[in-house]
Amino acid sequence: MTTPLWTSDAAVAATGGRATVPFTVNGVSIDTRTIAKGDLFVALKAARDGHDFVAQALEAGAGAALVSRIPEGLPADAPLLLVDDVLKGLEDLGRAARARTKARVVGVTGSVGKTSTKEMLRTVLSGQGKVHAAEASYNNHWGVPLTLARMPADTDFAVIEIGMNHPGEIAPLSKMARPHAVIVTIVAPAHLEAFESIEGIAREKASITEGLEPKGVAILNGDLSTTHILVDAAMSVGARVKTFGESVGCHHRLLNLSIQDDITVAEARAWRTKVLFKVHAAGRHFAVNALSVIALCGEWKLDRAVALGDLAQWTPVKGRGARQPILMDPTDSRIAFELIDESYNANPASLGAALEVLSGAHPKNGMGRFNRGRKIAVVGDMRELGRTEAELHAGIAELPCVAQIDKIHCVGPLMRNLWQALPEGKRGFHADTSTEMATRMRGAIDAGDVVMVKGSLSMGLRHVVDALKKLGHPAAQPDQEDS
Structure with missing residues (x-):
């Protein structure tokens, strides 16, 4: 028999709270969209108050809920762990789990x-x-x-x-x-x-x-x-x-x-x-x-x-350097371009590292209308860089690896600094938003190219990634954990 992650007695001892009924749980969740049967739902207050979703979590199979008040409309026997502050209660559970x-x-x-x-x-x-x-x-x-x-x-x-x-x-x-x-x-x-x-x-x-x-x-x-x-x-x-x-x-x-x-x-x-x-x-x-x-x-x-x-078995996860061939002709696997998805986040160091990887990539010639495969970057604003943000964006143009990259498309007002600093031959498109850039990808990419997408998460470069994938059909990849 599997040992439960938390019993009500252990959770009460950890948090100093009160259990409305005895319970056992096998996981801990803060999101009703991904909650598993038997999880403890933690009703955190963030953009919305988690207490508003307790009933939904219990209906989805949650074993109990960590709350600071009893939400309206719950049955009298609803399994709850009542604490003064939900975040502090979660912290107490974390400390207790570490201690045991x-x-x-x-x-x-x-x-x-x-x-x-x-x-x-x-x-x-x-x-x-x-x-x-x-x-x-x-x-x-x-x-x-x-x-x-x-x-x-x-x-x-x-x-x-x-x-x-x-x-x-x-x-x-x-x-x-x-x-x-x-x-x-x-x-x-x-x-x-x-x-x-x-x-x-x-x-x-x-x-x-x-x-x-x-x-x-x-x-x-x-x-x-x-x-x-x-x-x-x-x-x-x-x-x-x-x-x-x-x-x-x-x-x-x-x-x-x-x-x-x-x-x-x-x-x-x-x-x-x-x-x-x-x-x-x-x-x-x-x-x-x-x-x-x-x-x-x-x-x-x-x-x-x-x-x-x-x-040697480790591979990068989605949005952090994962590479995938995008088949542009379902009848011929050679007619494809390679997508490097770095769309999760960016700062000057990580962008420089990603561009270095792109500069060493191997495009394939003779596949598309340009006859020569190219190294193409689509980069978005890097956020939270303070007073030197304009200089840090423009300075990317001075990286030695940029010389080996054919085109750099720039997304966002800060990336205009890089776009202006690039040699004219390397300038791709500039767009204020990722959705605008996404509409321009169809004519910008060809078979044989290697395309890297990178930017701060808030820039939404996933829209560009999605647009690139829709230019063809992503090749089958081995199952990979995204966490």
Whole structure:
């Protein structure tokens, strides 16, 4: 018989609340659209009050609901856990779930690469034990406690992604997660509106070390101008420090790299010896972040051969570098273009990394009306960059990899700065919105092209991705988890 995730007695003990009737639940959900039978529905207040959806959640099969008041119209025997504050109740469940497990916990933060590194860790650690990891980008003030509250007691490894938009957000979440190890992928210009400087961002990212368990390890990017800030913070809490990157002084150092379409093969020095590894994605940044995963495996003394073998099975998820052929002629699989979907988010560092990947792509010649396959980017505004936003957008034109890209189409008022800075021959279309750009894709793409789409989530570049897919038929892909 499966052990329930939460009994009413355990949930009451964790939150100090009151159960209207005894219940057991096997999951925790905040969304009635995806709720599973037997979940605990958490009636958070966000854009709308979750209490308005309690009846719907129970009708859909929820085992109970976490509420701060009894919604009208519920039957007298409705299974409820009453607390003073729903978010605090969720946090209490998260802390209790963390306290009852013997799992080794790793916290991941960074301006770029949090989610891909989390998913690498999920893949690699799954070969060494039972893994619990955050879904999607559940890395904020409700996402972290939700991830913890969902963690089964018999978990062997937990991967907790921790993000921020403003100062003071990371440390409390790290203290809730109490990681045995933390990884900082990179510190880069992002959320500059709130922090004003890259040093301010580094200090916030470094605060993830404040939640480290005694004798914990901090695995830090060693290639940054702000690495010293990260190292100082880790040492101030007594953490062991291991660095990764391409610099000579890094404990885990990338030595050589080969990128072939959707495979990156790397040679590195790790565990004081040379290792060869690969990831099923194109990009130097993926290889560097994979080094942080390799470093953690070394620190936790996991099986090295199994870890490297499993790392090779990792692939990026939807919106974060996933590649897909789009068949333009259903009768001839050669008549196609390749779509690189990076539409989930963007900042200067991640856009630069994505453009570097595109610059190394291999279009196919002789397939379409242009006879020569092209490398094409569709890029949208990068948000929350503060006073230097215009300069940061225009500066993308100076990246060396741009020379290898044929056309760059720009979406949004900020991206007009890049459009104007580009050499005239590389300028594609400029549009104020993604829906407008989507209408212009039909004549802009041809068979043999490689097309990369990237922009901040709020820019809605998914409309462009959808329009590109409608130019043909996406080729069948293996099943892939989107979280």
